[in-house]
Amino acid sequence: MSAPTATSTTASKPVRSSALNWKAIRAHGGIIALIVLVAFNAAVTPNFLQMQTLFVNISQVATIAIVAMGMTLVIATGGIDLSVGAVMALAGALAPLLFLSPWGIEYPALGLVLAFSLPLVAAALCGLFNGMMVSILNVQPIIATLILFISGRGIAQVLTNGNLQTFKNPGFSYLGTGKILGLPFQGWLALVLAIVIYWIVTRTIFGRYLLATGGNEKAARLSGGPVRSVKIGAYVICAFLSGIAGMIVVAINSASDAARNGNLMELDAIAAAVVGGALLQGGRAPIFGAILGAVIIQLVKYTLLANGVEDEVALVAKAGIILLAVYVQQVRKE
Amino acid sequence: MQSVASQPHAAQPLVAMHGIEKAFSGVPALQSAALDVAAGEVHALIGQNGAGKSTLIKILTGVYSRDAGDIRFAGAASHLTSPREAQDSGIATIYQELNLVPLRSVTENIVMGYEPKRLSVFIDWREAHIRAREILSRFGIDIDVKAPLGSYSTAIQQLVAIARAVSLKARLVIMDEPTSSLDAQEVAVLFGVVRSLKEAGVAVLYVSHFLDELFEICDRVTTMRDGQTVSVRSIAQTSKLELIADMLGRNVDDIKAAGMTDFGGGTAKTGDVLLQADGVSTGNRLRNLTLTVHSGEIVGLGGLLGSGRTEAARALFGVDTLTGGDITFKGSPSAPANPAAAITQGIGYLTEDRKAEGIIPDMSVRENLTLALLPTLTINGQIDRKRERQIVAHYIDALDIKAADMDQPIRELSGGNQQKVLLARWLATEPELLILDEPTRGVDVGAKLEIQSIIRYFVDKGFGVILISSEFEELVEGADRIVVLQDGYCVSELHNPGITENTLVKAIAQHHQQNEGAA
Known part of the structure; x- marks a missing residue:
């Protein structure tokens, strides 16, 4: 018994080590891509290694990352959420309406609290709607979330009469312009949210059921998993996070533009999750x-823009990244 | 090909695999495995789950690369690197899960990839249909080739897969558990096709857990155990017992003494009524189920496919909503609204279809094992990981589950070990009633014996079991009582000791006859 074991391991050794290397490249493709991007920019892009560049990129990437985390949870159930951009617009439009209302001006502290909380409640309700459409009415996720994708932004524009709302409210703007230890507040926020959600996914019963539902819904249900609530939970969290992102965008600009806030965010978030x-x-x-x-998607965008490539071309580059990520996944599956 | 057919056991075999070695991340799966198949021969490959059959076949068909060893196919050294190359060189594989497209027509499935063309661009459908009909008629199949493949039975689909393989000039057809989902009549048709393949000089490599079939159809048997080829026997000169002994690595006499599937039915003393179902019906083909299960008792559900056995299990476990009837569990009325409620009451349900309704393939052994247990393994929503690992370690040890470690994805385990993990999933919830739907299907002899002894151990502790099995032998020898179902009704009840396969078959058949008489 021992002799053949010895020969078989020695025989397979060279094959395995090279396979491991290739596997390692594929498994850490994201990190490698990131290093390549940073190295390329350091060499080519002017002023890349400046704090200012870091700030710009962190404040940009935070919103994509926050929404992408929620999207990842929805995708983990085998679904997809197209409404994230629209929910951003809705939450973003609601916040200034609250602290700019006569009532909000009279009681500024309370107005600010409501401006932070009510939009998130509204966002979560959007998620509840998506989740119930998917898990109770069994509507295909892409169609179910298409409803709010179209109407959510519409509602936001109706609320603001289609106008750009500008405001001066340092308390609210802290969300987009504040700094902690010299780094943008929303970067820290994204990091904290990531840790919390990672904990939920890996350590809680909800996380375990989430992965089980996506892995084999029938088996999860027959093992007592509350698959409906779990799916609804994923959509609610995703919409909630989108609401946060929408408010960050408004806070950065000190203005809410329901027509543009979160536009095409669903694509960035899906791409980030897949990458x-x-x-x-x-x-x-x-x-x-x-x-x-x-981060990769943001850096590619930044690299192209900073080197004078047009925005439209950047979109094509983004498509290329998604294609590459899907290819790597296909290879990995074998 | 004709000349080869005239001398089926020619000196030079069609397939010759020798000294095959293969290891997965350092764990040897094959060690000096060998396989010889002659042209025009039906050659069986048997062994327990995890013996290395699938690995050997996957190496032969180019799915895996080998670490060492020689493969010769049709006299030439073979270095296949993909299943497509294998197909082109004349090796066709019919998998357990058919790799066909159920929504497309029979014709499309047969000619897929090799469609007859008009003007070298457009598919010539008239010609394609004619060709498909011709290919099928060679196997005595006459069906509407324009209908979607999925509208036919599994047996027909399987035959279509074989027909496709043969039309691609296959010289070796590999069949992996071809009869596991076929009824007796369909098996007969399949065997007819296998015989005609043999006559045409095509070799068939036949993988099966049903030993009786081998004696009906095969010429020679290669037995594998622990990644090695342990014997090659001519079927005419061997016995079922000898083959089982080879597979298990045991002595023939020991097995004779132990008996095969007897897990001691009818001898246990039964206790109070555990579950009582009265006139239970669901919208899902269950019309009137009346059933009593005592603690310490195995109640078998007998009947043909579609008689309502699985539907009964689903009703008792809260999967299907009741449309009538009452269920009493442990003395209080209870019709579980969903599986979660049933689990809380103390019921477990091992499903029939391991792949579709049992395992979560990408999750680890650990996560699969504790899935039904999660609510009690959680403190304020957080999983108690230390206790989780303790429980899993306990069951891996108690059930002798063979896995590299508890974090290995369950899909990498053999079928028998996957089944043991699923059984452990339910045992871990410490249920008082276990519903087992085909607990030993697709599982090798060794694992089968182990699973059956686990079931008996469980019952002896005073719990109840409802056993559903298509194997009459397992029901007759395993159950204390058998309730025979037909069309969703309970039609009769048999008591052990005293049930034989004959009385069971008679009980099932009788009511069919009576029904025909009444109609």
């Missing part, structure tokens, strides 16, 4: 992968 390693058929929720994906 981060989420499988569209469900069952996997790499939260820090989603952040990495968001």
Whole structure:
């Protein structure tokens, strides 16, 4: 017994070590892509290694990352959420309405509290709607979330009469312009949210059921898993996070533009999740992968813009990244 | 090909695999495995789950690469690197899960990839249909080739897969558990096709857990155990017992003494009524189920496919909503609204379809094992990981589950070990009633014996079991009582000791006859 074992391991050794290297490249493709991007920018892009560049990129990437984490949870159930951009617009439009209302001006502290909380409640309700459509009415996720994708932004524009709302409210703007230890507040916020969600996915019963539902919904249900509530939970969290992102965008600009806030965010978030390693058929929720994906997408965008490439071309580059990520996933599956 | 057919056991075999070695991340799966198949021969490959059959086949068909060893196919050294190359060189594989497209027509499935073309661009459908009909008629199948493949039975679909393989000039057809989902008549048709393949000089490599079939159809048997080829026997000169002994690595006499599937039915003393179902019906083909289960008792559900056995299990476990009837569990009325409620009451349900309704393939052994247990393994929503690992370690040890470690994805385990993990999933919830739907299907002899002894141990502790099985032998020898179902009704009840396969078959058949008489 021992002799053949010895020969078989020695025989397979050279094959395995090279396979491991290739595997390692594929497994850490995201990190490698990030290093390549940073190295390229350091060499080519003027002023890349400046604090200012870091700030710009962090404040940009935070919103993508926050939404991508929620998207990752939804994708882990085997679903998809197209309404994230619209929910951003809705939450973003609601916040200034609250602290700019006569009532909010009279009681500024209370107005500010409501401006932070009510939009998130509204966002969560959007998620509840999505989740119930998907898990109780069994509507295809892409169609179910298409409803709010179209109407959510519409509602936001109706609320603001289609106008750009500008404001001066340092308390609210802290969300987008504040700094802690010299780094943008929303960067820290994204990091904290990521840790919390990672904890939920890996340590809680909800997280376990989430992955089980995406991995084999029938088996999860027959083992007593509350698959409906779990799916609804994923959509609610995703919408809640989108609401936060929408408010950050408004806070950065000190203005809410319901027509543009979160526009095309669903694509960035899906791309970030997929680049981060989420499988569209469900069952996997790499939260820090989603952040990495968001960073890569943001850096590619930045690289192209900073080097004078037009915005439209940047879109094509984004498509290329998604294509590459999907290819790597396909290879990984074997 | 004809000349080869005239001398089926020619000196030079069609397939010759020798000294095959293969290890997965350092764990050897095959060690000096060998396989010889002659042209025009039906050759069986048997062994327990995890013996290395699938690995050997996957190496032969280019799915895996080998670490060492020689493969010769049709006299030439073979270095296949993909299943497509294998197909092109004349090796066709019919998998357990058919790799066909159920929504497309029979014709499309047969000619897929090799469609007859008009003007070298457009598919010539008229010609394609004619060709498909011709290919099928060679197997004595006459069906509407324009209908979607999925509208036919599994047996027909399987035959279509074989027909496709043969039309691609296969010289070796590998069949992996081809009869596991077929009824007796369909098996007969399949065997007819296997015989005609043999006559045409095509070799068939036949993998099966049903030993009786081998004696009906095969010429020779290669037995594998622990990644090695342990014997090659001519079927005419061997016995079922000898093959089982080879597979298990045991002595023939020991097995004779132990008996095969007897887990001691009818001898246990039964206790109070555990579960009582009265006139239970659901919208899902269950019309009138009346059933009593005592603690310490195994109640078998007998009947043909579609008689309502699985539907009964689903009703008792809260999967399907009741449309009538009452269920009493442990003395108080209870019709579980969903599986979660049933689990809380103390019921477990091992499902029939391991892949579709049992395992979560990408999750680890640990996560699969504790899935039904989670609510009690959680403190304020957070999983108690230390206790989780303790419980899993306990069951891996108690049930002798063979896994590299508890964090290995369950899909990498053999079928028998996957089944043991699923059984452990339910045992861990410490249920008082276990519903087992085909607990030993697709599981090798060794694991089967182990699973059956676990079931008996569980019952002896004073719990109840409802056992559903298509194997009459397992029901007759395992159950204390058998309730026979037909069309969703309970039609009769048999008591052990005293049930034989004949009385069971008679009980099932009788009511069919009576029904026909009444109609």
